[in-house]
Amino acid sequence: MGTGVTATPFYRARALEYLSHSTGLQLVGSKDLFEASWDMGAFMLHMGLLKRIAAKLSKIANDFRLLSSGPRGGIGEILLPALQPGSSLMPGKVNPVAAEALNQVCFYVYGMDTTVGMAAEAGQLQLNAMEPIILFSIHNAMDLMRKAVLTFTKTCVEGVQANAARCEANLTGSTAFATELVTTMGYEAAAKVVKERLAS
Structure with a gap:
């Protein structure tokens, strides 16, 4: 990181080698050492x-x-x-x-x-x-x-x-089928079927 002005020319390479060995990761140095600092x-x-x-x-x-x-x-x-x-x-x-x-x-x-x-x-x-x-x-x-x-x-x-019994009860008591009816009956007719189902 930074300028590297206080380090030997080999410091960076040796540091990377040591860290790669100790972590088991293939580490590489930053391309921009100034950017890596901030x-x-x-x-x-x-x-x-x-x-x-x-x-x-x-x-x-x-x-x-x-x-x-x-x-x-x-x-x-x-x-x-x-x-x-x-x-x-x-x-x-x-x-x-x-x-x-x-x-x-x-x-x-x-x-x-x-x-x-x-x-x-x-x-x-x-x-x-x-x-x-x-x-x-x-x-x-x-x-x-x-x-x-x-x-x-x-x-x-x-x-x-x-909970199979509860799943079946929720499904059979549901009005979710109305969404599929919309494609064949239209929205208003499907809504009418749902209202009749809920009422009866």
């Missing part, structure tokens, strides 16, 4: 991808929570493993604690993305002294997400079951 764009991009993954994971967790809601007043189309004795608020309910835990990790990752963004813009002129919090946030986000995915898979995904 531009945190690559870190922001990496953290942004982690945030995107977190958003997808959180959405999946939300789907599990919604589809398992019940036991009577919700959708109840999937049955989650019972990881707790039950709900103190609603006896007999299985709380979606694994999905809720995954949500919370994802929310925390969103915060780390904000931290990386603010640290990246906090550099001044040709330096950015905020790299420690940037690297800490990225590594922490990666570690937490890895652990959260493994835990969610083991404690929830592997044990989830379809």
